[in-house]
Amino acid sequence: MTRTPVNVTVTGAAGQIGYALLFRIASGQLLGADVPVKLRLLEITPALKAAEGTAMELDDCAFPLLQGIDITDDPNVAFDGTNVGLLVGARPRTKGMERGDLLEANGGIFKPQGKAINDNAADDVKILVVGNPANTNALIAQAAAPDVPAERFTAMTRLDHNRALTQLAKKTGSTVADIKRLTIWGNHSATQYPDIFQASVAGKPAFDAIGGDEKWLSDEFIPTVAKRGAAIIEARGASSAASAANAAIDHVHTWVNGTAEGDWTSMGIPSDGSYGVPEGLISSFPVTTKNGTYEIVQGLEISEFSRARIDASVAELAEEREAVRALGLI
Numbered sequence: 001m002t003r004t005p006v007n008v009t010v011t012g013a014a015g016q017i018g019y020a021l022l023f024r025i026a027s028g029q030l031l032g033a034d035v036p037v038k039l040r041l042l043e044i045t046p047a048l049k050a051a052e053g054t055a056m057e058l059d060d061c062a063f064p065l066l067q068g069i070d071i072t073d074d075p076n077v078a079f080d081g082t083n084v085g086l087l088v089g090a091r092p093r094t095k096g097m098e099r100g101d102l103l104e105a106n107g108g109i110f111k112p113q114g115k116a117i118n119d120n121a122a123d124d125v126k127i128l129v130v131g132n133p134a135n136t137n138a139l140i141a142q143a144a145a146p147d148v149p150a151e152r153f154t155a156m157t158r159l160d161h162n163r164a165l166t167q168l169a170k171k172t173g174s175t176v177a178d179i180k181r182l183t184i185w186g187n188h189s190a191t192q193y194p195d196i197f198q199a200s201v202a203g204k205p206a207f208d209a210i211g212g213d214e215k216w217l218s219d220e221f222i223p224t225v226a227k228r229g230a231a232i233i234e235a236r237g238a239s240s241a242a243s244a245a246n247a248a249i250d251h252v253h254t255w256v257n258g259t260a261e262g263d264w265t266s267m268g269i270p271s272d273g274s275y276g277v278p279e280g281l282i283s284s285f286p287v288t289t290k291n292g293t294y295e296i297v298q299g300l301e302i303s304e305f306s307r308a309r310i311d312a313s314v315a316e317l318a319e320e321r322e323a324v325r326a327l328g329l330i
């Protein structure tokens with residue numbers, strides 16, 4: 001039986017993450033090796049030509065699963081019938097720009113895109129926001145899409161999750177495949193909290209596997225993961241691209257195909273009030289996924305060490321929500 005292609009929209013398609021992402025989507029890594037896709041590339045008008053160049057290269061790969069590419073600068077066209085939307089394009093912070101300016105500039109992008117999703121996307125649409133500040137951009141888009149179930153808007157903290165896996169694997173001399181139940185809590189920012197207290201390394205509690213080294217946890221692990229984005233910018237002269245695209249693939253793939261038994265992942269999702277995170281904030285939680293839906297892992301014991309760090313990141317999200325509310329963006 002021939003499967004109906006899945007419509008995947010990528011915004012900021014001509015950017016560096018777009019370039020690292022599109023070929024992997026078209027080759028079947030996002031949704032599965034048997035799922036045909038149609039790509040919709042959304043760009044600003046001056047970048048349309050560059051997006052056309054990327055589309056030419058996609059054509060030249062002759063991907064058997066790729067059943068069409070549309071390129072547009074109109075969000076209503078880009079999100080027409082969209083099943084999966086990857087919102088990557090965002091306004092980067094430039095010199096002299098305050099956080100409020102950044103939120104306002106991104107409001108000008110994510111509000112109309114949220115409305116276009118509301119008015120045009122398929123009923124089963126799933127949205128991942130990658131463009132920073134990802135959690136609050138997701139909130140802005142969600143607020144502009146009242147007819148779409150709120151839980152379909154998610155923000156990417158999978159890159160932080162993957163970064164944490166590797167740091168823990170290196171410390172414990174294990175591999176990332178040995179590690180289960182790691183969590184990123186809060187915002188995709190330097191306040192995020194990578195939590196190993198529920199995690200295991202080759203079946204052993206992760207805290208024991210690091211020899212109970214709380215100093216390493218506080219002074220190395222947490223800051224290394226939380227500030228990794230800045231470290232990449234410092235080293236590369238540009239923000240992470242291939243690893244960010246890889247995390248976007250992982251996020252959607254896990255959302256659609258499910259988490260492994262006994263494990264979970266981290267996703268920025270609208271809070272239902274779990275773990276004291278105010279309802280509606282788009283915060284990272286431990287989640288399991290099944291049949292295209294996700295659930296927050298309940299009943300975890302949160303130590304004082306963890307509580308303070310979760311609260312700090314959630315407070316930042318609450319401040320960002322107040323800022324965009326004051327700007328009339330939500």
Ligand SMILES: NC(=O)c1ccc[n+]([C@@H]2O[C@H](COP(=O)([O-])OP(=O)(O)OC[C@H]3O[C@@H](n4cnc5c(N)ncnc54)[C@H](O)[C@@H]3O)[C@@H](O)[C@H]2O)c1
Nearest residue numbers: 012014015016017043044047089090130131132156159244
């Ligand atoms: N959540 C994460 O883990 C994570 C990780 C890495 C990067 N990021 C963020 O992802 C975003 C993209 O990064 P990049 O390196 O690809 O940036 P980039 O500057 O290379 O590309 C961004 C693209 O978005 C386009 N764009 C701008 N406004 C648009 C709009 N209204 N509609 C459609 N396209 C638009 C630009 O023309 C550009 O081509 C940045 O905000 C970056 O900070 C997030």
Ligand SMILES: O=C(O)C[C@H](O)C(=O)O
Nearest residue numbers: 132228229230232239240
């Ligand atoms: O683009 C950035 O500011 C950094 C990015 O979010 C990252 O975590 O690599």
